[in-house]
Amino acid sequence: MKSDWKALHSVYNSAFACSLGFFVVRFLIPIIAYGLMGASATQVALVFSLLTLGAAIFSPLAGKVAKGGKRREAIFFGASIRALAYTGMAVSIIILNIDVLIINSLLWGLGAAFYRVGSDAEISERVLQENRAEAFGRREASNGRGQVIGAFIGFTLLFMFDSPVVIFLFYAIANLIGGAVVILHRPPLEKEREIPNKHSITTAFSLGIIALVIAAAIDTFISALLSPFVELYILEVFTTDILLVALIYLPGGIIAGMFGGYMGRFADHKSKIGIVSTAVIVGAFSTLGIVFVPTFVAAPLNLIVIAVLFSVGTITGTMAYTVMSSVFGTAYEGRAGEGFGRFESAMGFSRFSAPLVGGLLWDFLDPSAPFILVGLSGFILVPIYAFGMRKYEQAIKQREEAQEIVL
Numbered sequence: 001m002k003s004d005w006k007a008l009h010s011v012y013n014s015a016f017a018c019s020l021g022f023f024v025v026r027f028l029i030p031i032i033a034y035g036l037m038g039a040s041a042t043q044v045a046l047v048f049s050l051l052t053l054g055a056a057i058f059s060p061l062a063g064k065v066a067k068g069g070k071r072r073e074a075i076f077f078g079a080s081i082r083a084l085a086y087t088g089m090a091v092s093i094i095i096l097n098i099d100v101l102i103i104n105s106l107l108w109g110l111g112a113a114f115y116r117v118g119s120d121a122e123i124s125e126r127v128l129q130e131n132r133a134e135a136f137g138r139r140e141a142s143n144g145r146g147q148v149i150g151a152f153i154g155f156t157l158l159f160m161f162d163s164p165v166v167i168f169l170f171y172a173i174a175n176l177i178g179g180a181v182v183i184l185h186r187p188p189l190e191k192e193r194e195i196p197n198k199h200s201i202t203t204a205f206s207l208g209i210i211a212l213v214i215a216a217a218i219d220t221f222i223s224a225l226l227s228p229f230v231e232l233y234i235l236e237v238f239t240t241d242i243l244l245v246a247l248i249y250l251p252g253g254i255i256a257g258m259f260g261g262y263m264g265r266f267a268d269h270k271s272k273i274g275i276v277s278t279a280v281i282v283g284a285f286s287t288l289g290i291v292f293v294p295t296f297v298a299a300p301l302n303l304i305v306i307a308v309l310f311s312v313g314t315i316t317g318t319m320a321y322t323v324m325s326s327v328f329g330t331a332y333e334g335r336a337g338e339g340f341g342r343f344e345s346a347m348g349f350s351r352f353s354a355p356l357v358g359g360l361l362w363d364f365l366d367p368s369a370p371f372i373l374v375g376l377s378g379f380i381l382v383p384i385y386a387f388g389m390r391k392y393e394q395a396i397k398q399r400e401e402a403q404e405i406v407l
Helices: 004-018 022-036 041-067 071-093 100-127 129-161 164-184 199-224 230-237 244-269 272-296 301-331 337-363 369-405
Strands: none
Touching: 004 071, 004 129, 004 164, 004 199, 004 337, 022 041, 022 071, 022 129, 022 301, 041 071, 041 100, 041 337, 071 100, 071 230, 071 369, 100 301, 129 244, 129 301, 164 272, 199 272, 199 301, 199 369, 230 301, 244 301, 272 301, 272 369
């Protein structure tokens, strides 16, 4: 049995098309809500929270659909719903209504639930365990290329038409194309693999997965505290030039787009504990750097330092993501839809609550407060990740031994 890379080509092409809007939309939403619509930081946070509430609520349902062999149908449905949400966001900009933007953010999250879970399950079930991190890395490379090219197209459209409405409509069309690509090419479902399920293996997996879910949920929560505010903080502290802020992210996007698959392949054969721990620590230092770099480094070098920190964070974060995706795909082998549905639901609730906390800290304490809290909190995650990963690796070893006995 070999990994079915050919079957995943359309999934990666879909990921490229559907990710064209990720950076620009994420970048513009806080600026539009905060600047054009007069929203408070808490309202901006609510927009970001609702982007993920749909994912939290509907991911388990998406997992059941994907588990039933409808993985590509789930991807198509998710892409179509996100296209509808982008259209609704365009309408909210035309009428400058924050409530319409918030409603369509919730709708976007619904689409994200089905798209993400369906894609995770399809990738996981098409490749062997030893190739899973690489497979997810290739998708991240597609996402990275999509974000970089989509940013170029988006900002070009913005300068040409002087209105973000056209951008959102363009991304709506891109999502419809991304959904069509993956549904028009549907290879036969793979044969089910029989996995030994001894009690000791199940127990070890349960302990490991529970610890990893807790760590990932905390990690997601403290990271999502910043989601709506990174660009706003940089605009307040570093520069008022929106284009310069966008360029800070460019090196990281290029690196992910060019080397995502290679980073996943590297992660397949290196210490999973080391990769995830490094990503957490680098992320913590990068976050603290946003607050303290201006104190020690003058402009414009401070922006270069932040760009370097973001790029390093992209590298370690991408590898950590491929590791975690590989872990869940392997733990729920043969029923990846179910596993990823539960995982994305847990992450969704973390992403929902975190921006609201960040908004309250920004409004009632200080704009730097969310960044300091996130930077310092990251260090508590390493031992939790390490415990979960060790239990997971013990279970994998027991599973392989059991398979050898069966053979």
